[in-house]
Amino acid sequence: MASHRIAVIPGDGIGPEVVGEGLRVLERVASLHGFEIRPTRFPFGAEHYLESREVLPDAAFSEIRAHDAILLGAIGDPRIEVGLLEFGIIARLRFDLDLYVNLRPVRLYAEHLCPLKDVRPEDVDFTVVRENTEDAYAGMRGFFKKGTPDEIATQEILFTRKGVERAIRYAFELARTRPARAGRPKKLTLIDKANAIRAMDLWTRTFAEVGAEYPDVTRDHQYIDAACMYVVRDPAQYDTVVTSNMFGDIFTDLSAMIQGGLGIAASGNIHPGRVSLFEPIHGSAPKYAGRGVANPIATIMAISMMLGYLGESSAAQHIEEAVADLLRSRRLPSLGTDSGFSTRQIGDLVIEALEQVRAAS
Numbered sequence: 279m280a281s282h283r284i285a286v287i288p289g290d291g292i293g294p295e296v297v298g299e300g301l302r303v304l305e306r307v308a309s310l311h312g313f314e315i316r317p318t319r320f321p322f323g324a325e326h327y328l329e330s331r332e333v334l335p336d337a338a339f340s341e342i343r344a345h346d347a348i349l350l351g352a353i354g355d356p357r358i359e360v361g362l363l364e365f366g367i368i369a370r371l372r373f374d375l376d377l378y379v380n381l382r383p384v385r386l387y388a389e390h391l392c393p394l395k396d397v398r399p400e401d402v403d404f405t406v407v408r409e410n411t412e413d414a415y416a417g418m419r420g421f422f423k424k425g426t427p428d429e430i431a432t433q434e435i436l437f438t439r440k441g442v443e444r445a446i447r448y449a450f451e452l453a454r455t456r457p458a459r460a461g462r463p464k465k466l467t468l469i470d471k472a473n474a475i476r477a478m479d480l481w482t483r484t485f486a487e488v489g490a491e492y493p494d495v496t497r498d499h500q501y502i503d504a505a506c507m508y509v510v511r512d513p514a515q516y517d518t519v520v521t522s523n524m525f526g527d528i529f530t531d532l533s534a535m536i537q538g539g540l541g542i543a544a545s546g547n548i549h550p551g552r553v554s555l556f557e558p559i560h561g562s563a564p565k566y567a568g569r570g571v572a573n574p575i576a577t578i579m580a581i582s583m584m585l586g587y588l589g590e591s592s593a594a595q596h597i598e599e600a601v602a603d604l605l606r607s608r609r610l611p612s613l614g615t616d617s618g619f620s621t622r623q624i625g626d627l628v629i630e631a632l633e634q635v636r637a638a639s
């Protein structure tokens with residue numbers, strides 16, 4: 279029997295609640311599909327930091343990287359200096375494991391979940407490839423004369439040819455292999471801001487050069503400001519999107535809203551062939567922590583992505599179909615904290631839907 283070792287970091291705020299339901303779904307699907315999950319829990323996050331002053335010790339980092347995959351809930355807590363845990367845990371894992379792709383699928387499963395009028399599920403089905411190791415996130419920053427009227431603050435936006443090329447190449451491969459939608463060409467859209475951030479000329483040139491190797495993929499280009507307008511006006515135009523770290527961060531929160539909100543948006547932080555990390559794209563939402571109202575579906579969808587990555591594609595698909603059926607049933611009026619269902623009840627509904635999908639197949 280296949281066995282997968284998963285490092286689990288529930289983290290802060292609503293993280294432990296949504297991860298708890300995610301793991302229940304994972305156990306269920308593992309037993310239905312005949313593989314084993316061996317989870318190891320790691321306590322890192324705000325509580326652990328307050329007790330021990332430890333963010334993510336090197337020994338634990340080595341232990342985590344020896345797993346087959348990592349599942350993360352959410353990191354961030356208002357009691358702690360902004361960015362300390364986010365950079366010490368999430369960004370550290372992304373950078374030190376060199377997880378250079380942040381893959382964020384955007385898919386609308388049921389019309390009532392979209393806040394835009396007359397947008398149907400077939401209109402919203404694209405994947406964003408967000409570069410995940412460079413840009414302003416590289417942390418080359420500084421303050422000079424801090425706290426004085428003459429203060430200077432800088433943070434470098436940096437791109438390397440290698441970093442840009444591997445993200446773009448991954449996106450072309452994905453665009454080539456993603457199932458084609460009826461009547462639409464395979465398309466990759468580059469989103470940048472090369473008109474103002476001239477360093478992004480590196481993206482323009484790399485996109486053209488790598489694109490020449492993929493004549494079967496139609497190339498498109500948009501500036502990030504225009505893309506924010508188009509994704510609301512005409513989301514159906516997107517198939518695969520590739521963009522830089524910071525624009526990808528912003529564009530995917532906006533995109534998440536048109537698929538029903540942060541309650542469903544999932545992501546994979548990937549280095550092909552290596553241990554990779556899967557997480558909901560929402561944060562720790564401290565306001566809702568401990569109230570049992572957070573929607574666990576984003577984490578459940580992240581688990582589906584993780585299973586796909588681990589080669590358990592029928593289990594991955596089974597979860598996706600169960601979630602899609604549940605959403606199409608309209609039992610959940612929304613995917614927010616106001617759905618009228620508790621975190622646990624939504625976990626139960628997904629497990630029930632898993633059984634129904636199985637019975638129907």
Ligand code: IPM
Pocket residue numbers: 364365368527559561
């Ligand atoms: C995300 C988050 C992180 C990011 C934060 C928590 C550092 O917003 O995964 O999108 O900006 O990448």
Ligand code: MN
Pocket residue numbers: 527528531559
């Ligand atoms: Mn974000």
